[in-house]
Amino acid sequence: MQRRAFLRAGGAAGAALTVPGAAAGSAAATPRASQEAPDPFEPLGQLELSGGDPAEVVVDDGGETAYLATTYGFATVDLGDPTAPEPLAERNQLEVDGREFTRIFDVKVDGDRLAVVGPADEGFGEFNGFELYDVSDPADPAVVDRYETGFHIHNCFFADELLYVVANGPDDTALVIYDTSDDDTEEVGRWSLLDHEPEWEDVYWYAHYLHDVTVRDDLAFLPFWDAGTYLVDVSDPSAPEYVSHVRDPDVGDDRSHGGSEAVYGLPGNDHYAAVDDVGDLLAVGRESWTTGGSAPDGPGGIDLYDVTDPTAPDPLASIEPPESDDASRRGGEWTTAHNFELRDGRLYSAWYQGGIKIHDVGDPAAPEELAHWRATDEAALWTARVANDGATVVASSTSRIPATDIDGALYTFPTGLESDFETGGDDTDGGAIGALGDRVPGFGGLGAGVGLAGGAAALEWIRRRDDGR
Numbered sequence: 274m275q276r277r278a279f280l281r282a283g284g285a286a287g288a289a290l291t292v293p294g295a296a297a298g299s300a301a302a303t304p305r306a307s308q309e310a311p312d313p314f315e316p317l318g319q320l321e322l323s324g325g326d327p328a329e330v331v332v333d334d335g336g337e338t339a340y341l342a343t344t345y346g347f348a349t350v351d352l353g354d355p356t357a358p359e360p361l362a363e364r365n366q367l368e369v370d371g372r373e374f375t376r377i378f379d380v381k382v383d384g385d386r387l388a389v390v391g392p393a394d395e396g397f398g399e400f401n402g403f404e405l406y407d408v409s410d411p412a413d414p415a416v417v418d419r420y421e422t423g424f425h426i427h428n429c430f431f432a433d434e435l436l437y438v439v440a441n442g443p444d445d446t447a448l449v450i451y452d453t454s455d456d457d458t459e460e461v462g463r464w465s466l467l468d469h470e471p472e473w474e475d476v477y478w479y480a481h482y483l484h485d486v487t488v489r490d491d492l493a494f495l496p497f498w499d500a501g502t503y504l505v506d507v508s509d510p511s512a513p514e515y516v517s518h519v520r521d522p523d524v525g526d527d528r529s530h531g532g533s534e535a536v537y538g539l540p541g542n543d544h545y546a547a548v549d550d551v552g553d554l555l556a557v558g559r560e561s562w563t564t565g566g567s568a569p570d571g572p573g574g575i576d577l578y579d580v581t582d583p584t585a586p587d588p589l590a591s592i593e594p595p596e597s598d599d600a601s602r603r604g605g606e607w608t609t610a611h612n613f614e615l616r617d618g619r620l621y622s623a624w625y626q627g628g629i630k631i632h633d634v635g636d637p638a639a640p641e642e643l644a645h646w647r648a649t650d651e652a653a654l655w656t657a658r659v660a661n662d663g664a665t666v667v668a669s670s671t672s673r674i675p676a677t678d679i680d681g682a683l684y685t686f687p688t689g690l691e692s693d694f695e696t697g698g699d700d701t702d703g704g705a706i707g708a709l710g711d712r713v714p715g716f717g718g719l720g721a722g723v724g725l726a727g728g729a730a731a732l733e734w735i736r737r738r739d740d741g742r
Contacts, residue, residue: 322341323363328344339352383434387414405418437488464495494555498544537564555580559573572607574610604675608625608627611656623655626674643689
């Protein structure tokens with residue numbers, strides 16, 4: 274089915290999804306993905322930048338350049354050799370007309386334009402809005418436009434010269450759409466949760482915070498924290514229209530929550546949404562911690578939905594988070610879901626100190642874990658993105674976890690798509706199997722060695738590239 278034709282034909286009239294009998298804090302009362310992980314894998318390369326603290330990372334269409342938000346600015350990185358990612362440019366301590374532009378947690382790239390948005394939270398810096406950079410030469414980014422929104426921007430999405438940003442505050446939580454064509458930005462449309470469901474006006478605004486946005490085939494996926502994830506038709510960006518949403522929370526329950534429990538604890542906490550290549554599978558991650566409140570109480574996982582019919586999302590399965598002895602937000606071990614990507618039947622996910630995982634979601638009702646790398650005291654992974662024609666995964670690690678000494682860095686991993694992570698031995702005590710384990714200093718004791726076949730796939734990609742094939 275062509276979703277665009279379906280929406281324009283009036284299919285958006287469907288009602289919001291209700292999941293009868295759904296287990297609290299999950300997509301539905303469906304089987305959970307197995308917690309028994311196969312042999313883990315290891316990084317191919319590591320890069321520590323000279324300034325800033327890594328947050329979101331994205332990859333250009335060519336798959337060889339990464340763009341990294343660094344809290345105080347951004348960086349561009351050459352991934353041509355994934356065993357040795359190389360910094361191309363760093364822009365830190367950003368200013369707009371002498372005003373501080375900081376707390377940069379997100380960047381997005383659209384062709385040769387890069388959007389840098391911020392600040393991620395209210396009350397930081399003096400400039401609220403975004404800058405657009407010409408990155409036709411990633412080693413020399415140049416500002417081509419800037420726009421002051423008057424509100425902080427936590428995250429965005431950028432495609433076809435349209436920049437979609439999240440707008441949050443005590444008076445509204447909304448998606449705002451900007452046309453950036455000809456480097457002359459103008460607002461063209463918006464969609465407000467409070468206009469659609471006014472009952473949320475009486476709820477503390479962080480409990481229905483629009484945290485992120487993903488757009489595919491004229492459909493925007495909007496995780497509004499405790500309100501659930503909404504599907505909105507943006508085929509006409511000047512007049513977005515509601516289609517459906519996943520989960521059907523009780524607004525009264527959210528109204529009665531205390532601030533900390535409502536914002537940081539389950540159920541709810543829809544934080545990030547991604548869809549697969551064809552737009553039929555939706556993954557929703559829920560970021561949460563142990564709060565001492567009522568059950569469920571702990572880190573959130575990733576829920577999978579069939580959105581072949583976008584008016585009636587169908588819950589399929591949930592992937593549990595990695596285990597944590599103390600999942601509290603202050604002083605605990607963070608293993609909640611963070612950002613991820615669906616690509617070619619695989620889910621590449623980051624779980625902060627819980628590490629990075631790869632799942633086979635060819636049968637999304639029964640996701641199968643293929644690989645897991647975790648270095649609890651060394652890395653807190655923010656996101657996972659596919660690069661180098663699918664041969665590599667790039668992941669950013671943040672130092673922003675309380676009560677830890679974790680350093681920010683950028684990591685590369687083999688995808689193992691050709692090998693399904695068959696291991697070259699049974700070493701499970703952290704000894705590196707084969708030469709790849711020696712390429713990254715300090716990883717000898719962080720987990721099992723990289724599967725030889727998985728690493729070979731990445732190195733074969735480099736060989737083909739260097740041979741011009």
